[in-house]
Amino acid sequence: MLVEIVKTVVATEVIVAGIKDGGDGAVCVFDGIVRDNTRGRKTLHLDYEAYEEMALEQMRGLAAEAVTRFGVRDVALVHRLGRLFVGETSVLIVVASAHRGAAFDACRWLIDTLKKTVPIWKKEQFVDGVVWADGEPFPAEVALHAGDDVEMLG
Amino acid sequence: MELPDPATVEAVLEECRVRGAAAPGLMASLAVAVNQEYAKADTPLQDGDEVALLPPVSGGSRSNGVGV
Numbered sequence: 001m002l003v004e005i006v007k008t009v010v011a012t013e014v015i016v017a018g019i020k021d022g023g024d025g026a027v028c029v030f031d032g033i034v035r036d037n038t039r040g041r042k043t044l045h046l047d048y049e050a051y052e053e054m055a056l057e058q059m060r061g062l063a064a065e066a067v068t069r070f071g072v073r074d075v076a077l078v079h080r081l082g083r084l085f086v087g088e089t090s091v092l093i094v095v096a097s098a099h100r101g102a103a104f105d106a107c108r109w110l111i112d113t114l115k116k117t118v119p120i121w122k123k124e125q126f127v128d129g130v131v132w133a134d135g136e137p138f139p140a141e142v143a144l145h146a147g148d149d150v151e152m153l154g
Numbered sequence: 155m156e157l158p159d160p161a162t163v164e165a166v167l168e169e170c171r172v173r174g175a176a177a178p179g180l181m182a183s184l185a186v187a188v189n190q191e192y193a194k195a196d197t198p199l200q201d202g203d204e205v206a207l208l209p210p211v212s213g214g215s216r217s218n219g220v221g222v
Binding site (some may be wrong): 034035050055057079090111114115116117118121122134136137138141142143 | 183
């Protein structure tokens with residue numbers, strides 16, 4: 001399993017080519033890229049920061065859990081930090097599996113879970129201002145109190 | 155940070171509230187990691203533990219509430 005946090009361009013094509021194996025029938029790729037706007041506000045760039053050691057450990061855990069939970073053969077999970085411009089890859093998820101259904105499901109679960117639990121944050125630089133992106137509420141498994149994710153806080 | 159013994163994650167949060175370390179809305183949205191693993195409010199702490207207060211995370215490629 002390839003699990004990495006990188007500071008430079010994500011080598012998407014190399015990673016996708018490298019994961020393929022004879023028993024695979026499907027490779028599902030999620031390539032998360034920087035969009036040119038948020039709610040119509042024009043974006044110049046994003047700055048990603050992480051609690052890096054914990055983020056990497058969380059990502060390793062997610063990749064391993066995806067394999068056991070969905071029965072896929074292999075997973076690559078790469079997140080980039082630092083300043084990213086429109087169109088650049090911030091997160092790459094590649095899932096290799098004998099069958100496509102499991103590959104799609106694992107890929108979707110990985111991005112949805114990563115976004116809620118891996119300690120990475122982004123600052124959005126717009127043409128007319130800058131803001132730390134609102135995160136999603138933490139799910140109950142990692143929140144301070146069980147049920148925090150369904151309460152209306154603040 | 156000096157805390158009463160036995161110390162818990164909640165004691166750290168209370169100390170932060172007393173010191174006005176963050177806005178109340180942010181304090182309410184935090185998760186906490188102890189030695190780089192997610193912890194609960196009643197998680198006990200030992201001398202030397204690394205405690206991190208984590209705002210809601212926003213990794214990945216899309217902003218909250220907006221399509222991919």
